[in-house]
Amino acid sequence: xxxxxxxxxxxxxxxxxxIGKRPILNCINLGVTFGGLKAVDDFNLMIGRTExxxxxxxxxxxxxxxxNLLTKVYQPTHGTILLDGQDTHNMTTAQVxxxxxxxxxxxxxxxxxxxxxxxxxxxxxxxxKYSMVSGIFRLPSFWKEEKxxxxxxxxxxxxxxxxxxxxxxxxxxxxxAQRRLEIVRALATNPSLLLLDEPAAGMNPSETAELxxxxxxxxxxxxxxxxxxxxxxxxxxxxxxxxxxxxFGRVIAKGSPEEIQSNPVVIEAYLGKQKEA
Amino acid sequence: MKQRKISKTNVVNFSTYLGMVxxxxxxxxxxxxxxxxxxxxxxxxPICCYMSMAVSLNLTVGILxxxxxxxxxxxxxxxxxxxxxxxxxxxxxxxxxxRLTIAMIVGALFATVAGFIVGAPVLRLQGDYLxxxxxAFGEIIKELVTCLIVGHDENGLHILFNLTGNKTVxxxxxxxxxxxIIKGAQGTASVKTIASFTAGFxxxxxxxxxVLNLKHSRAGRAIMALRDNRIATSSIGINTTKYKxxxxxxxxxxxxxxGALYGLNYSxxxxxxxxxxxxxxxxxxxxxxxxxxxxxxxxxxAALTILPEALRExxxxxxLVYAIVLILVMLATHNPTLQSFFARLKPGKKxxxxxx
Numbered sequence: 269x270x271x272x273x274x275x276x277x278x279x280x281x282x283x284x285x286x287i288g289k290r291p292i293l294n295c296i297n298l299g300v301t302f303g304g305l306k307a308v309d310d311f312n313l314m315i316g317r318t319e320x321x322x323x324x325x326x327x328x329x330x331x332x333x334x335x336n337l338l339t340k341v342y343q344p345t346h347g348t349i350l351l352d353g354q355d356t357h358n359m360t361t362a363q364v365x366x367x368x369x370x371x372x373x374x375x376x377x378x379x380x381x382x383x384x385x386x387x388x389x390x391x392x393x394x395x396x397k398y399s400m401v402s403g404i405f406r407l408p409s410f411w412k413e414e415k416x417x418x419x420x421x422x423x424x425x426x427x428x429x430x431x432x433x434x435x436x437x438x439x440x441x442x443x444x445a446q447r448r449l450e451i452v453r454a455l456a457t458n459p460s461l462l463l464l465d466e467p468a469a470g471m472n473p474s475e476t477a478e479l480x481x482x483x484x485x486x487x488x489x490x491x492x493x494x495x496x497x498x499x500x501x502x503x504x505x506x507x508x509x510x511x512x513x514x515x516f517g518r519v520i521a522k523g524s525p526e527e528i529q530s531n532p533v534v535i536e537a538y539l540g541k542q543k544e545a
Numbered sequence: 546m547k548q549r550k551i552s553k554t555n556v557v558n559f560s561t562y563l564g565m566v567x568x569x570x571x572x573x574x575x576x577x578x579x580x581x582x583x584x585x586x587x588x589x590x591p592i593c594c595y596m597s598m599a600v601s602l603n604l605t606v607g608i609l610x611x612x613x614x615x616x617x618x619x620x621x622x623x624x625x626x627x628x629x630x631x632x633x634x635x636x637x638x639x640x641x642x643x644r645l646t647i648a649m650i651v652g653a654l655f656a657t658v659a660g661f662i663v664g665a666p667v668l669r670l671q672g673d674y675l676x677x678x679x680x681a682f683g684e685i686i687k688e689l690v691t692c693l694i695v696g697h698d699e700n701g702l703h704i705l706f707n708l709t710g711n712k713t714v715x716x717x718x719x720x721x722x723x724x725x726i727i728k729g730a731q732g733t734a735s736v737k738t739i740a741s742f743t744a745g746f747x748x749x750x751x752x753x754x755x756v757l758n759l760k761h762s763r764a765g766r767a768i769m770a771l772r773d774n775r776i777a778t779s780s781i782g783i784n785t786t787k788y789k790x791x792x793x794x795x796x797x798x799x800x801x802x803x804g805a806l807y808g809l810n811y812s813x814x815x816x817x818x819x820x821x822x823x824x825x826x827x828x829x830x831x832x833x834x835x836x837x838x839x840x841x842x843x844x845x846x847a848a849l850t851i852l853p854e855a856l857r858e859x860x861x862x863x864x865l866v867y868a869i870v871l872i873l874v875m876l877a878t879h880n881p882t883l884q885s886f887f888a889r890l891k892p893g894k895k896x897x898x899x900x901x
Binding site: 339341360361362363365366370371373377378379380381382386387389390391393394396398400403404405406410413414417453454456457 | 754755758759762763764765766767769770772773774776777778779780781782783784785791837
């Protein structure tokens with residue numbers, strides 16, 4: 269369905285169509301220690317420019333910690349993150365976002381008192397240029413840029429059929445719509461890599477199916493890479509091209525969905541070791 | 546949809562401006578007609594100052610969501626800077642209106658600097674630290690101004706810092722034509738009072754214009770996003786420190802302008818006037834009017850400034866009644882039954898809730 273994964277010199281695998289282009293993300297020996305506890309250790313991963321990648325693992329494996337390292341919510345204690353070839357060392361969360369990583373959160377973090385549209389336009393702040401003075405005195409640059417932002421916000425919202433909710437407070441949206449809005453907000457920052465932290469959590473099967481369609485649609489429309497953490501194996505196996513399995517902060521397997529499903533180490537991590545009789 | 550939303554927000558903003566204009570016209574008419582007694586007329590300028598203070602503090606507390614307990618400190622900086630500017634320009638700028646404008650701009654500038662000095666290091670922290678530091682700042686400003694002795698003669702400004710406590714105006718070495726402006730703990734001396742209700746009205750309108758337009762621009766969105774969720778705000782590429790500082794310093798500048806007007810309303814004013822109680826008083830206006838609710842701040846500031854005056858007949862029990870009224874109003878405004886009752890009664894109120 270996706271074309272096959274091929275190994276690259278570093279030992280990682282990325283989709284065949286992304287070969288020859290610089291990978292969007294390359295983590296080298298990434299790790300973080302919290303007071304002696306190695307939450308993530310020796311994490312190596314390469315993601316192709318238009319790949320949909322999955323990060324899975326049992327609870328507490330360190331999946332969200334990896335996202336927090338990539339977005340600099342935590343500073344890695346060792347290792348390197350190359351985002352499109354650029355070292356993100358010393359960048360803040362905001363700078364990493366401007367460099368191209370956008371994310372959603374496991375526990376939804378919307379701006380509840382802002383409207384749906386404002387939640388999207390606020391994410392375009394980095395692309396807007398008008399100064400505080402132009403904003404206060406309503407100079408022409410204010411009207412021009414606000415109009416562009418408004419139109420772009422509606423366009424992004426219409427991808428998820430949410431344009432009619434533009435003036436509703438984000439906090440009063442139903443759960444599924446809040447999850448979708450978080451994705452739209454992340455997209456509004458023009459990312460080249462989108463991190464989705466459990467996008468299907470709390471969704472019913474039909475919502476999940478719609479979400480899968482949407483994730484593919486995002487990749488095809490924007491030609492960006494997407495990495496997602498998800499416990500819904502049906503979703504992961506269906507849309508991810510490359511999958512990385514974490515357990516106790518370490519990568520225990522990498523490969524295509526078929527390889528991962530039949531990997532004995534992965535099965536052991538999820539189900540436990542079969543006792544010898 | 547969008548068109549309706551814009552007009553809705555605009556309706557609320559427009560009513561806020563309109564309400565202020567009506568308040569101004571009615572009060573002017575009443576005082577012209579001689580209906581208002583002297584104490585009420587004397588309150589008009591302070592009401593405008595407090596309205597402006599409340600709206601500007603609402604920017605920090607309601608819109609940015611950071612607790613500041615030193616707003617009177619910025620008012621103090623603005624007041625004394627404004628009085629010094631006005632008094633030293635007595636001969637150069639004979640027009641009272643122009644002098645008042647200059648004084649308010651100078652007050653705002655000095656408060657801006659003070660806001661920046663306090664805000665830049667502190668706003669990197671989160672939570673209650675800002676409240677504690679701003680509280681300390683207010684007290685420090687009070688003590689510093691108490692040490693200040695300032696005079697003006699044809700040679701320019703004479704400034705003396707009375708740290709030892711044994712210096713007086715005589716030590717300034719003013720010439721015969723010189724005037725003392727600030728006499729240490731005695732505060733400002735024989736200030737030519739040029740503040741007027743019209744100036745106060747203009748100040749409130751300018752404050753409203755700045756705060757409302759800032760709120761409905763990219764900066765305002767970022768500031769409100771920060772209030773709602775800090776981590777998410779930085780995850781969408783927003784420099785949180787920059788926007789925090791922007792809101793805090795703007796708020797300080799507006800308080801400085803209000804302070805300058807306040808200072809020029811009294812022939813003598815002590816630094817002790819701008820103490821912790823004044824900061825809390827302004828905070829009460831903001832909380833009572835509703836966090837983030839601009840017109841609420843205006844109404845609360847006006848009502849709570851007039852109330853103690855209106856309660857004079859209770860004599861010794863005045864502050865007790867004042868406190869009881871405060872508690873009752875708080876209870877009433879936070880009662881769900883009453884809230885829904887008012888929402889049904891006034892379509893405008895419902896609109897505000899959705900648009901705010």
